[in-house]
Amino acid sequence: MKITLYHSRWCPRCRQASGFLEQIGQSRGDLEIERVDVLHHPLQAWKTGIRMIPALTCGGETLSGLTLSREAILAFLAKHASSLATEPK
Template sequence: MNVTLYKSSLCPRCHLARKYLEQLKADQPDLEIEYVDILVSPRRTLSDGVRMIPAIKSGQDILSGIFLDKKTLAAFLDKIRQNSTR
């Protein structure tokens, strides 16, 4: 399963989201994470429909919020996994 994390190196909330996502990856070896820094790739960020960071995108599904905790990220990944098996 491939997901993209949109982040900024200046954002402490993004750092936490990345940490939690990497912890989840340890339990899910099929999880591939692409990192996009919005300061380096602003056009891609906007064209991908991301308006707030941190944000995680898989296909057309986007999860973003002020604070993405590990439980919220795990639920999003489970939803993506269930949708891909249908």
Template sequence: MTIIFYRTRLCPRCYMARKHLLDLTHDRPDLIVEDREILRDPIAAGRDGITMIPAIRIGDTVLSGIYLHRHRIEDFLRQTGCL
């Protein structure tokens, strides 16, 4: 299953959310985390329904927020069947 992580390299919140996401999926080779740098193509991110970063998208379900705590990411992964 592919998990899309929307971010920008300039965002410290994105850095921490990505670290939590990679830590949670480290032991799951069936989960692929794909990074999308929104500054490269902001129009595509908008089409994907991304209005705030950091954001995690699994299928049609999106989690985003000012600060994505590890527990919030973990809950999201469980709700979408990834964990």
């Protein structure tokens, strides 16, 4: 499963969310994380609808907030893992 993390290397909340993703990714072999630094790619973030970081996108949906807890990230991934499993191939 591929997700995109919109972040800034200067944002402590983004570093925390990134750490959670790294931990989760180590236990899941199917997680591919694309990282987009909004300071280097602001237009890409804006066109995607990202207005707050940290933010995760997957399957056309976005999870963002002042903080992204490990539990919120796990729930977001679980939701998209189950929807990907039921999509016709």
